[in-house]
Amino acid sequence: MGTPLGDFVRAKRDSIQPETLGLPERGRRRSPGLRRLDLAARAGISVEYLTRIEQGRDRNPSVAVVGALADALGLDPAERDHLRYLAKITGGECTAHTRAAPARRDVRPSVLRTLRLLEPGIAVVTNRLGDILARTGGYETLAEGTGLLDGDAPNLTRYVFTDPRARAFFADWDAVADEQAFDLSLGASAENSQRLTAELATVAGPELTRRLNRHVVPRRGTLRLNHPTGHGLRLLRETLDLTGDAQQLVVFLPADDETARTCERLRERPRLRAIS
Incomplete structure (x- = not known):
């Protein structure tokens, strides 16, 4: 089962064309976007670790890893904020998100x-x-x-x-x-x-x-x-x-x-x- 963090990282990776990051085109690929190998290398993490994040098997990446992924994906400020938010709610199997109080309707x-x-x-x-x-x-x-x-x-x-x-x-x-x-x-x-x-x-x-x-x-x-x-x-x-x-x-x-x-x-x- 995936996580919001893993889904977002994978979606962004799939949307990036290698040439936009100065990477060489490596011929026909089975899936669109940036290879896991290339993203992992840019972020300074292993392919196996990136795979665990994308598949939801690692729910607690460090702040440094989240920042490295944001840099490697070339995220803008709004996307960086969103990535940090997803990392926060994904930790602990998203309990911080699912146990949140109902939305308030009264205005202070x-x-x-x-x-x-x-x-x-x-x-x-x-x-x-x-x-x-x-x-x-x-x-x-x-x-x-x-x-x-x-x-x-x-x-x-x-x-x-x-x-x-x-x-x-x-x-x-x-x-x-x-x-x-x-x-x-x-x-x-x-x-x-x-x-x-x-x-x-x-x-x-x-x-x-x-x-x-x-x-x-x-x-x-x-x-x-x-x-x-x-x-x-x-x-x-x-x-x-x-x-x-x-x-x-x-x-x-x-x-x-x-x-x-x-x-x-x-x-x-x-x-x-x-x-x-």
Whole structure:
């Protein structure tokens, strides 16, 4: 049985072409990507040890080995953070992950006060499952008419994979779907993540399941939206991790002057309510 760490290392190795690392092409191969032999040599470990890591038979590689693998694979900062996280939860047969407390739905009063200070800006508090736990009036204005906030417990992941309106709202739907699937795989509670995954898999099918098995860290670039009013928006995202709560505060900022003017016009329209 594999581990999240082993699956990620193997997936990254399979995605790397030897020539991109200055290695010679060694003819036809049975599998794509970098050979175990080459990766082990670059990381300074034995092929047998690398095999044990990839197959989940070694669950406790040292910090030095994890760092050497990150260097050998040429990981970017986000991928390095993800590799360290996987090494942490893989140790001890992933007990740190599976025994985690259920995802919190309440938001600390100090975080709610922070949201109020951000008005009339666009900001939201979510967890890894995609639950929208609190938002500014600016966020509600942005989402009005999209269906995202319909219902008593809106969830961004469910919206992306099950609501046809999401494909029209998100100009780069595939990239957003990658982000939500990745976050779902890192849910604060394995039990909660599996429950939501099972619920969505029936409806979303391969669109969700193939993303859950890719082990690709999303880039999270500029968010492009097609607003129901007919305006195109480009937003930058600043994400602050509320570590103790397993939640995130995401602030959206206009990426250009036209988006800033459009957001101002949207704010001048009648609003439903402020902080939720």
